[in-house]
Amino acid sequence: MALKKEDYPISVQFDFNTGVFEPQEKSVERKVSDMVKMFHDKTAVESMIKAGDPLVYEIFYYGFKTSASDMALGTTRIQPGKVGDEYYMTKGHFHEAFDQPEIYFCVKGEGYLLMETREGEFQAEKWTPGTISHIPPMWAHRVVNTGKEPLVFVATYHLAAGHTYTEVEEKGFLKCLVEKDGKATFVLNDKRK
Numbered sequence: 001m002a003l004k005k006e007d008y009p010i011s012v013q014f015d016f017n018t019g020v021f022e023p024q025e026k027s028v029e030r031k032v033s034d035m036v037k038m039f040h041d042k043t044a045v046e047s048m049i050k051a052g053d054p055l056v057y058e059i060f061y062y063g064f065k066t067s068a069s070d071m072a073l074g075t076t077r078i079q080p081g082k083v084g085d086e087y088y089m090t091k092g093h094f095h096e097a098f099d100q101p102e103i104y105f106c107v108k109g110e111g112y113l114l115m116e117t118r119e120g121e122f123q124a125e126k127w128t129p130g131t132i133s134h135i136p137p138m139w140a141h142r143v144v145n146t147g148k149e150p151l152v153f154v155a156t157y158h159l160a161a162g163h164t165y166t167e168v169e170e171k172g173f174l175k176c177l178v179e180k181d182g183k184a185t186f187v188l189n190d191k192r193k
């Protein structure tokens with residue numbers, strides 16, 4: 001079979017410190033205003049948007065599509081920071097496909113990977129550089145940066161996984177991560193009380 005252009009191997013160069021790789025297909029920025037429904041302190045959300053709408057995280061993508069496959073690479077850099085008392089985090093999502101897992105690999109910083117099933121099972125994995133988490137298909141997943149430096153992680157998944165954010169926007173995760181007496185503390189999500 002004659003190979004098409006996309007069927008040739010490709011390498012990208014990943015920077016462990018910045019989380020950026022080159023070449024990349026596209027990048028996305030998520031600011032506080034992109035996550036209004038995600039953070040629990042709406043007053044803090046509004047005042048931060050007025051004060052300049054800071055960057056929360058960035059995602060760098062490459063779908064690695066060939067004529068017969070894809071193996072998406074998504075690296076994410078979450079800034080250190082809080083909205084009110086709640087740490088900066090990714091939006092969090094379920095996959096649309098019932099059979100699409102994902103691998104998340106923490107390469108820099110510290111935080112937690114929050115996961116939850118629609119049946120209400122909740123799990124939080126402590127992340128430090130080198131923690132690699134396998135996320136089965138039925139678990140929503142969100143990364144929280146509880147450190148003082150950017151948290152960088154690498155995600156690899158099939159594009160067929162799809163992303164659905166609505167349930168997480170409406171219900172959040174069972175627990176939120178907030179800073180209490182200087183420490184990362186899990187509290188029950190108000191929407192779940």
Ligand SMILES: O=P(O)(O)OC[C@H]1O[C@](O)(CO)[C@@H](O)[C@@H]1O
Nearest residue numbers: 059074075076090091092093155
């Ligand atoms: O999609 P979210 O919840 O904003 O999280 C960002 C990370 O998750 C992914 O969307 C895949 O799970 C990656 O592309 C990206 O690294």
Ligand SMILES: [Fe+2]
Nearest residue numbers: 095102141157
């Ligand atoms: Fe995902």
